[in-house]
Amino acid sequence: MDDWIDYYDSTHTIYVSKLHRDLHFQIIARDIIGYIPSPDATVLDYACGEALSANEVAAACGKLILAEPAPGVRGRLIARFAPKTKIRVRSLDDIRKMQDQSIDLVVMNSVAQYMTPEELDAALLNIRRILKPSGKLVLGDILQPNVGMGRDVMALLGFGLRHGFLKDALIGLISTALSDYRQLRSRIGLQRYSEDEITAKLKAAGFAVQRAHGNIGHNRWRMTFVARPPLVR
Template sequence: MNWRDYWNQDTPIYTSERHKLLHYRLIASDIIGLIPSPEAVMLDYGCGEALFADKIAAKCGRLYLSDAAPLVRERLNERFKGNERIVILSTDDVTDIADASLDLIVVNSLVQYLSLDEFRALLRLMHEKLKANGKLVLGDIIPPDISPLTDAKALLSFAWQGGFLRSAVTGLARTAFSEYRKIREEVGLAQYSDEEIVDLLNDAGFEPERAERNLGHNQARMTFVGRPAQAREMEDLTER
C-alpha cells in the first residue's frame, strides 16, 4: 500500500470525531487569515475532508478543493453540493485551472507524502497557476530533526486544550499498531530543512519566506510562503 491508497479509506489518524472537528476548524481559521481579499480565487490542494470549507468559501470569491482520494472527493461533493463558490477537483484536474488565475494556493500536510520528483513537479504546477502577485503556502513541513515523540507531545497538548485527551492517548496507542505506522516505516515521510525548502522554492521560481507559525496545532513543523519571483522584482523596481 502507498500513501494515496492509505488516504482513500477511513483512517485512525484522528483519535475521535472531536479531534477531527477541532483539527479542521483550526486549519480553516488559519487559511481564512491568509485570504487576501473577498474576491480572491484560491486552491486548497490535498484538502482532505475540509469540514469547514464553506466558512473559507464565504471569505473568498471561489474555492477549489482538490484531493487525490476518490472517497474524499465523494464526501466533499456530498457535503458542499449546492455551494456555488466551491469546486471539487481531483489532483489531476488541477492542470485544467487557467494559468495565472489563482490568488492563493494552500498545500497543507501533504509534502511529507510526496517523493522529491513529485514535490518538484507540484511546485512547477503551482507556479503556473498563481497570479504574478499570488502566494503559495506550504504548511506542516516536517524538519529532519523532528521525531514521532515530538508529534505525539504536540497532539497531546492539542488534546488537553480541546478536551479529547483520553481519546488521544488511546488513539496514539492504536496508531502504533496501525497501517499508518507500517507505511511510515516502509515508505517513510519526506523531511526537509529550511535550506532545502528554500532551494526547492527558488528552483521553481518562487521567492520563499518561512512563516512565523505553522498551520495547525504542531508548531514543531514549518510553514513556508512562496511568491512568484517576478512579483518581488516588480516591487523592488517600484520602490526604486
C-alpha cells in the same frame, strides 16, 4: 504518493475522536483564512482531505477550489458541497490543466511529506504556473529532519489537553502504534526537509520565499512557508 492516497481513502484512524477531527479542520480553516488576500480571491486547497470546515473558508473568499487526489474522499466532497456555488471540487489532474495565472492563493498543507521529492517539484512548478503574479503559495506542515515522532506525540497530547480529549489522544496513540498508518510510515517513511532544503525547492520552482512565523495547525514543531512569484521590476 499513491500508497498514502489509498490509506487516506480507506477507513483510517488518524483522528483519535470526532472532536479531534473537527478541531483539526477548524484550526486549519482559521489559519487559511488568515492568508486570504481579499473577499473576492480565488483560493485553491491542494490535496485538501475531508475539508470539514471548507464552508468557513469559502465565506471569506470569492471562490474555493478543493483539489483532492483520493477518489472516495473526492466523491464525499462533491456530494457535500454540490449546493455551494462558491465551492468546486477537482482532482489533481484537473489542477494540472487549469488556466495560467488564475489563482490568488494556493494552500498545500500537510501534503509535502507524503510526496516524493520529484512529485513535489512537479506540483510546485504547476502551482507557480497557475498563480497570478500577485498570488501566493502557503506550504504548510513541513516536517524537519531533526524533529522525530516524539514531537508529534507531544503536539497531539498538548492539543488534547487544551481541548478536552487527552484520554482519547492517549488511547489513539496506542491504536496508531498498531495501525496500518504506523506500518506504512515505517515502510515508506515521510519526506522531511530542512528550512534551507525547502527554500531551495521553492526557489528552483521560481518563487521568492520566506518562512512564516507559525505553522498552519496545532503542531508548532513543523514549518510553514509563504512563496510568491518574484516582483517584476
